[in-house]
């Protein structure tokens with residue numbers, strides 16, 4: 001090389017290139033030698049100003065040095081990029097021998113477990129599931145169930161009114177009247193599981209919101225024996241073959257006679273213990289023979305048709321089945337509570 005300075009630039013560049021150890025460093029080298037203000041680029045622009053005899057040799061030498069530096073940089077840049085990628089892949093390698101993440105499935109709220117189980121038992125006996133609104137009219141919630149205005153039986157339930165004639169249903173019994181209106185005198189065999197609302201103390205055994213399963217059977221020649229047999233079968237399927245039931249006289253405006261139904265205590269088998277308060281029995285539901293007024297008001301001739309009805313508190317059944325000590329636990333969605341029922345589902 002004739003031009004000493006060009007040789008120096010080439011040597012310095014090749015040294016810097018060989019020393020660059022990252023993509024960033026090699027890019028810096030590129031910028032140093034090829035920026036407009038660099039000495040090499042300055043020499044390039046000098047070519048045009050030289051007399052012809054110097055121009056050729058100098059031009060060739062500058063071009064050669066520029067070409068050598070550029071290809072050395074490209075080669076090193078490629079090598080460094082490959083090395084960095086390999087390093088990154090190594091660092092991000094997935095260790096397939098690590099245990100996987102454990103996505104445990106959740107568990108059904110015991111309320112729903114029991115509601116579904118109760119529903120299945122009645123479906124097995126030939127009942128159909130009926131439905132009704134939770135926002136109900138005074139007419140269906142009270143009047144058509146033989147609970148006229150000012151009837152004292154309203155006092156226990158008169159609760160969440162939306163306007164003078166509309167309220168959150170206080171029981172699932174209005175579905176009785178709704179079904180009778182829909183079936184227009186045809187035989188009926190329905191249950192209705194659903195939410196109900198009424199004023200109550202909110203404590204371990206009471207809640208202003210709870211759920212019931214209503215039952216209604218209407219046909220010719222239905223008698224209280226049918227009610228008893230149905231509920232006995234339900235009690236045995238729900239609480240075990242050994243459970244017996246007993247019917248006690250009671251009062252509901254929409255049934256006559258009315259009964260309250262107890263099952264023998266699962267804890268003591270009927271001998272008497274803390275759980276059954278020494279009686280040997282635990283109350284589980286109310287029921288009775290559909291009152292003739294109710295039949296009449298809802299389009300069924302009480303001389304031809306008779307029927308029975310019942311209402312069961314779902315949470316109450318779940319509490320008895322699982323020994324749950326506080327009704328509010330059903331609604332709080334605390335996973336520590338819910339997970340306890342995992343295996344039973």
Ligand code: DAH
Nearest residue numbers: 171173286287288309310311
């Ligand atoms: N509706 C009643 C209540 O909420 C429960 C009930 C009792 C329903 C007797 C009935 C029945 O169908 O015949 O307390």
